Amino acid sequence: MTGSNKQLGDVLDNISMLYELTLNVGSSLDLEENCRIFFDAMMSRCNFGFVALYLTNKEAEPNDDKKERNLIGSGTGSGTSNGTGSYTGSYTGSYTGSYTGSYTSPQSLEPMPILSASHPGIQQLQAEGAISHLIEESIFPELVEIAPLAPGRGILVAFALDDLGILFWINQTRDTAMANWELNPFRSLIRKFQSSIAACLDHEHLAKETARRIKLQQRVAQMQKMESLGVLAGGVAHDLNNILTPLALLPHSIRWDLKLSEDSPVNNDLNAIETAALQAAEMISDLLAMARSGGGRTEPVRLEDTVTAFQKSAAFRHASEKYPAIKTETHLKETGKIQAGNSAIGRLLLNLVTNAFEAMDGKGQVRICTREVTLDEEQNGYEIIPPGQYCLLEVGDNGPGIPEQSMSHVFEPFFSSKEIGSSGSGLGLAVVYGLVKDFAGYVDISTGSSGTCFHLYFPKQKQDNT
Amino acid sequence: MSRETLADSFFNAPMNIAVIIEWIEAETLDPEDLFFFLIGSKCQGQVVELRDALNERNINGIGGVFYKVFKDNEIHDDACVVMRLAGCAPPVLVEGLCETAVSLEQLPAGADLLPGTSLLLLIDSRSTESQDFISRVYDRYGNRVSYLGGGAGLTATYEPADYENQAWVFTTAGGAIEKSAAVAFIKTPLAVAARHGWKRKHGPLVATRAEGNHLLELNWRPAFDVYKELYEEEYGEELTTQGIRDFQAIKFPLGVQKSNAEDLVRLPSEHLPGGGLLCLGGVHNNSVLYTLTGGAEDLFEAAAEAGRASEDALEIPVREYLVFDCVTRYLFLEEAFKQEIKAVSSGSLSNSSGSLSNSSGSLSNSSGSLSNSSGSLSNSSGSLSNSSDQSLPPVYGALAEGELASGAGGYVEMMAKTIAVGALGT
Numbered sequence: 001m002t003g004s005n006k007q008l009g010d011v012l013d014n015i016s017m018l019y020e021l022t023l024n025v026g027s028s029l030d031l032e033e034n035c036r037i038f039f040d041a042m043m044s045r046c047n048f049g050f051v052a053l054y055l056t057n058k059e060a061e062p063n064d065d066k067k068e069r070n071l072i073g074s075g076t077g078s079g080t081s082n083g084t085g086s087y088t089g090s091y092t093g094s095y096t097g098s099y100t101g102s103y104t105s106p107q108s109l110e111p112m113p114i115l116s117a118s119h120p121g122i123q124q125l126q127a128e129g130a131i132s133h134l135i136e137e138s139i140f141p142e143l144v145e146i147a148p149l150a151p152g153r154g155i156l157v158a159f160a161l162d163d164l165g166i167l168f169w170i171n172q173t174r175d176t177a178m179a180n181w182e183l184n185p186f187r188s189l190i191r192k193f194q195s196s197i198a199a200c201l202d203h204e205h206l207a208k209e210t211a212r213r214i215k216l217q218q219r220v221a222q223m224q225k226m227e228s229l230g231v232l233a234g235g236v237a238h239d240l241n242n243i244l245t246p247l248a249l250l251p252h253s254i255r256w257d258l259k260l261s262e263d264s265p266v267n268n269d270l271n272a273i274e275t276a277a278l279q280a281a282e283m284i285s286d287l288l289a290m291a292r293s294g295g296g297r298t299e300p301v302r303l304e305d306t307v308t309a310f311q312k313s314a315a316f317r318h319a320s321e322k323y324p325a326i327k328t329e330t331h332l333k334e335t336g337k338i339q340a341g342n343s344a345i346g347r348l349l350l351n352l353v354t355n356a357f358e359a360m361d362g363k364g365q366v367r368i369c370t371r372e373v374t375l376d377e378e379q380n381g382y383e384i385i386p387p388g389q390y391c392l393l394e395v396g397d398n399g400p401g402i403p404e405q406s407m408s409h410v411f412e413p414f415f416s417s418k419e420i421g422s423s424g425s426g427l428g429l430a431v432v433y434g435l436v437k438d439f440a441g442y443v444d445i446s447t448g449s450s451g452t453c454f455h456l457y458f459p460k461q462k463q464d465n466t
Numbered sequence: 467m468s469r470e471t472l473a474d475s476f477f478n479a480p481m482n483i484a485v486i487i488e489w490i491e492a493e494t495l496d497p498e499d500l501f502f503f504l505i506g507s508k509c510q511g512q513v514v515e516l517r518d519a520l521n522e523r524n525i526n527g528i529g530g531v532f533y534k535v536f537k538d539n540e541i542h543d544d545a546c547v548v549m550r551l552a553g554c555a556p557p558v559l560v561e562g563l564c565e566t567a568v569s570l571e572q573l574p575a576g577a578d579l580l581p582g583t584s585l586l587l588l589i590d591s592r593s594t595e596s597q598d599f600i601s602r603v604y605d606r607y608g609n610r611v612s613y614l615g616g617g618a619g620l621t622a623t624y625e626p627a628d629y630e631n632q633a634w635v636f637t638t639a640g641g642a643i644e645k646s647a648a649v650a651f652i653k654t655p656l657a658v659a660a661r662h663g664w665k666r667k668h669g670p671l672v673a674t675r676a677e678g679n680h681l682l683e684l685n686w687r688p689a690f691d692v693y694k695e696l697y698e699e700e701y702g703e704e705l706t707t708q709g710i711r712d713f714q715a716i717k718f719p720l721g722v723q724k725s726n727a728e729d730l731v732r733l734p735s736e737h738l739p740g741g742g743l744l745c746l747g748g749v750h751n752n753s754v755l756y757t758l759t760g761g762a763e764d765l766f767e768a769a770a771e772a773g774r775a776s777e778d779a780l781e782i783p784v785r786e787y788l789v790f791d792c793v794t795r796y797l798f799l800e801e802a803f804k805q806e807i808k809a810v811s812s813g814s815l816s817n818s819s820g821s822l823s824n825s826s827g828s829l830s831n832s833s834g835s836l837s838n839s840s841g842s843l844s845n846s847s848g849s850l851s852n853s854s855d856q857s858l859p860p861v862y863g864a865l866a867e868g869e870l871a872s873g874a875g876g877y878v879e880m881m882a883k884t885i886a887v888g889a890l891g892t
Contacts, residue, residue: 016670016754017725023752040601041750046725047876049609106605110577148576148608150875172609172875173726 014185017045021189026196029203032103034196039105042169049154049172050106050147053197054099054115055165099166106148113142115166125160130187132157132178135170143168159186161194164201216384222408223383229413230434237287244284247277286427287413289347289434298439300337300461303370303393306345307332315350325363328353333371335391338458340439345393348435351428352395352454359399359452367453369394372460381444381455382407389460390442396453407445432456475786475862477537479545481509483516486548490525493550500553500650502586502788503529504864507620508544510632513642520638528557528648530588530618531634532864533793538811539804541796547862549788551890554583555651559640563593563647568602573649576607584656584873584888587615588635589647589880591867594678597748597880599647600870604878612873614658614888616790616866617880621746655782655891659775660871662731662760662884663768664719668696669756671720676749680742681720681734684755688741693720693734696757707737716794719883720745723754727876731758731883733794747868747882762802765795766809769885773810776889779873787811788888789863795883796865810887811858859889 024041028034039051099122101112115122121139125131131139135154138144144156147170154172161167167190251270254260260267307330310316320328349368356366373392379385402410409415411433436443436456444455476489490501501520505513510531520527534543555574562568585607589596596617604613618634636642637650671692675683684692690707697705697718705714721729732755736744749755769791777784787810796803871886872878 012670013723013725016672017723019672020723020752020754024750043877044730044750044879045723047727049875049877106608148610150609150612150873151581152875154875171726 018185018189020045022192025189025192026199029200031197031200031204034200035103036105038193038196039103043105046169047171047173048169049149050104050168050170052104052112052143052147052168053102053165054112054168055102055197055201056163057097057100102165104147110146112146115140115142121158122166125158125166130157130159130183130190132183134175134177135172140168144170157183159190161190161197164194164197167193212380216380218408219383226411226430226433229430233287233413237284240280241284241288244277244280247273248281251277283427286431289344289431289438298339298341301340301342301345302337303335303345303391303458304332306342307349307368307370307393309342310346310349313346313350315346316353319350319354319357323357323360323362326357326360326366327364328366328368331367331369333369335370335372336389336460338391338439338441339461340458344435344438348432348456349393349395351432355428356395356397356399356452359397361399364398367394367396369396373457379444381446383442383444385442385444385457390457391460393456393458394453395456396451398451401449401452402445402447407447410445411443474550475537475860476548477540477545477862478548479506479540479542481505481512481544481546483512483519486516486546487519487523489548490550491523495523495525496552498552498554498653499526500551500557500652501525501527502547502549502551502650503527504535504547504862505529505531506535506543506545507531507533509546510634513633513636517636517638517642526553526557526638528559528586528588528637528650529635530616530648530864531620531632532616532618532866533620534796535862535864536807537862538807538860541803541807547864549786549862549890551586551650551652551654553651554580554653556639557637557648557650559635559637559643559646559648560599561640561643561646563590563595563599563645566595566598568595568599570602570606573603573606574651576610579607579611579651580653581610582653582655583610584612584614584652584654584658586650586652587613587647587870588618589615589868589870590634590645591617591619591621592634593645593647596647596868600878600880603649609872609875612656612658612888613870613878614656614788614790614873614886615870616864616886617868618864619867621867655780656788656873656888657776657779657781657891658871658873658886658888659772659779660869660881660884660886661768661772661775662728662881663764663766663771664721664729664731664758664760664883665764666721666729666756667700667759669721669754670723671755671757673749673751673753673755676751676753679744679746679748680738681732681745681749682738682740682742689734689743690737690741693743693757700757700759710734710737710743713794713797716798716883717759719758720749721756721758722749723756729756729758730879730881733882747880762799762805765799765885766806769806769887770809770813772885772887773889774813776887777813780889780891782891784859784889785892786859786890787861787863788890789861790866790869790871790886791863792869792881792883792885793865793867795885806885807861807863810885811861 021041024038026034027037035053042048042051096117098117099115104112124139132155133139135144135156138156140156140158149170150172152172153175154170155174155177156168156170157178159167251274254270255267258266311330353366353368371392372389374389375385375387377387411429413427413430433443440459442457444457446453446455476486478486503516513531534541535545535547536542537547555578558572560568560570560572585603587603589599593599631644633642633644633646635646635648637648671684673681673684674686681689683689694705697715700718709715715734719731719733721731724730732745732747732749734743735746738744773787776787789807789810791806795806799806868880868882869884869886870878870880871888
């Protein structure tokens with residue numbers, strides 16, 4: 001083959017290889033699938049030993065702010081056009097955060113290192129758009145170190161994907177860095193890949209947002225159900241309270257009128273009636289609390305003071321004595337005041353602590369924390385919590401966590417079969433929810449295999465701000 | 467039958483399990499010893515007995531059944547190659563290779579393998595998802611290890627009824643199960659290389675529609691029509707659908723373009739209803755293809771290059787070669803195949819005994835029928851006496867249905883019509 005024929009053959013090879021690779025870009029709107037197909041094709045056709053996609057952290061942890069994304073062709077490049085519609089050169093206003101390994105082929109044996117925007121390699125890449133060098137002289141040694149490579153030679157190539165991220169590859173079948181004229185044919189391919197990644201991320205954002213909204217709708221429906229239950233329970237509780245009043249008071253009068261001795265059989269019967277009436281009264285009290293119709297007096301309260309008083313209470317000591325191998329820790333930071341009832345907060349604490357005790361297998365640790373928190377934006381957790389200043393009360397345990405399927409039911413009355421709540425009525429957490437709502441607060445739950453924590457947000461009193 | 471005392475490998479023809487066990491036990495067994503078996507197709511029935519015999523003696527081993535196995539110029543379908551290697555992790559049998567995403571949990575983690583570890587992979591050639599399996603193994607280890615292996619079995623050479631339910635790969639611990647892969651982890655120094663020697667003729671052609679092993683369209687036309695036109699233009703003879711099945715096309719494969727490397731060869735082996743072609747090894751959608759041709763000398767040169775490349779990469783003296791050579795190269799070269807094996811160890815054509823002129827120009831009529839090529843060699847005893855040049859390292863190997871070799875940092879894929887050479891160090 002003559003020299004010119006070989007050159008022509010090489011050009012034809014390059015064109016057909018780029019053609020094939022281009023057709024393998026954007027095969028799926030799923031980021032991983034899209035990368036897998038493209039990377040597999042690159043590795044097979046170009047004999048690459050390692051390919052990695054790094055995304056800027058704002059892309060790796062998506063939010064709603066899509067306006068910032070610099071999509072294809074919208075870069076503010078100051079470099080030179082290579083005649084193919086793409087350009088080499090610097091991107092002004094480049095991303096200044098960090099880059100996270102998003103997808104590699106083959107899968108890395110070790111976690112991908114996070115690359116800072118101040119990394120000299122990233123700086124060079126932002127200035128030049130694409131770089132290539134020998135792996136032994138690599139300015140990304142951390143990447144070369146974790147890539148599962150054969151010992152010896154090879155080159156690393158990196159392409160900036162504007163403010164989306166970086167594409168790296170390592171080719172161990174050549175031992176000279178790629179010159180600009182060799183990199184240029186890849187630029188339009190990489191541009192197309194960048195575009196496909198943007199589409200995948202948009203799709204991922206949309207899918208996540210849709211899932212988030214569905215979850216919120218389910219939560220709202222759940223809250224509405226709790227409201228209805230509360231109204232029903234409140235009505236029943238009021239009537240039952242009236243019915244029970246004679247049962248609670250009359251045994252005493254009967255004893256007095258009949259002058260009964262303590263060991264009289266009738267007195268024993270009256271005692272039984274009295275005990276049952278008191279238990280029923282406690283349950284009604286729980287129902288009223290859950291129904292948010294307790295109507296108790298409220299006053300400015302500091303959470304840390306209430307927690308301190310709670311720890312000294314007989315109710316807490318009694319509960320703790322039942323679980324001697326469970327330790328209770330407090331981390332109390334000074335908070336502002338909230339508008340609440342001291343006794344109601346104490347009751348709420350007792351219910352949560354008892355619930356935590358029962359969640360653990362007889363041993364473990366319960367933590368009670370207070371602190372202030374400012375939410376600058378809406379927080380979407382168990383409930384939607386609006387921005388604002390809050391006094392936060394947290395009760396956590398290191399039990400086995402709440403199963404996902406139970407999460408939407410935890411505040412429903414009688415959901416747990418365990419003896420929960422101060423009265424053992426099965427209303428413990430329902431009462432907590434009702435009391436929090438009574439004080440215009442919000443509930444969030446974090447749970448996992450290492451435990452569960454209830455986060456109660458109470459609005460901080462405004463006068464305390466000044 | 468005699469035992470080779472100077473090498474750690476043994477060529478036993480015809481295969482005799484008692485003799486093999488005697489050879490193994492002649493030396494004190496080391497806990498790290500791993501025995502690697504290449505078994506000729508006629509001995510498939512002895513696999514279970516061999517495995518039982520090894521298990522009774524707590525001997526670790528893996529193996530596969532191949533159309534023929536060879537040592538230098540001895541090529542048999544009733545022989546057995548046994549290699550004593552140093553294992554660095556227990557061999558594993560991975561089952562269910564007709565499903566994607568097969569579990570690799572039994573395989574050691576990449577971080578647990580010592581530097582310099584090599585993987586020997588024997589994969590049942592009936593496994594429809596073998597490339598998925600290879601990709602997943604590659605995902606696990608990347609290029610930190612070398613890969614050498616091949617497709618075991620007789621898919622290309624026998625009718626399906628002949629091998630139904632038969633197991634072609636085994637490990638002593640995992641058993642012999644069909645559509646599985648046997649994986650060995652060795653620390654014996656190994657350097658690998660693969661070449662095929664086929665040259666581009668027509669192209670580029672684009673696989674505009676392809677699904678797995680089915681190449682349905684080339685340049686938006688039925689793949690068979692395009693291939694048939696090019697074949698008939700090249701050879702001036704008609705290509706029939708039956709002709710493809712009878713290996714008429716083994717001299718006219720397709721090559722998938724790769725940069726910095728030889729094209730990846732794919733062989734049309736069957737006409738599909740609707741005008742497609744069955745291509746062993748598979749073709750990806752949108753792949754750029756070329757038709758390939760080659761003469762015996764091209765193939766010999768490729769074998770010599772593969773031998774040289776593996777020897778160069780080993781950087782220590784070669785003890786012996788382990789070769790997986792495509793069964794279709796054997797069918798194409800027929801008697802001249804011995805020259806190809808010779809070229810591996812001699813590293814050049816000049817050292818091969820000079821019978822190339824007799825074989826290079828007479829291959830176009832190769833029908834590939836087994837009756838013409840089945841082992842008519844003399845009964846060899848397993849001694850070195852039949853090797854033509856005792857100063858060269860011996861070449862052991864098998865006729866495989868798909869070849870694997872990667873050690874220089876490239877991507878691992880199942881190849882076809884290729885010779886994969888592993889140079890084993892002392």
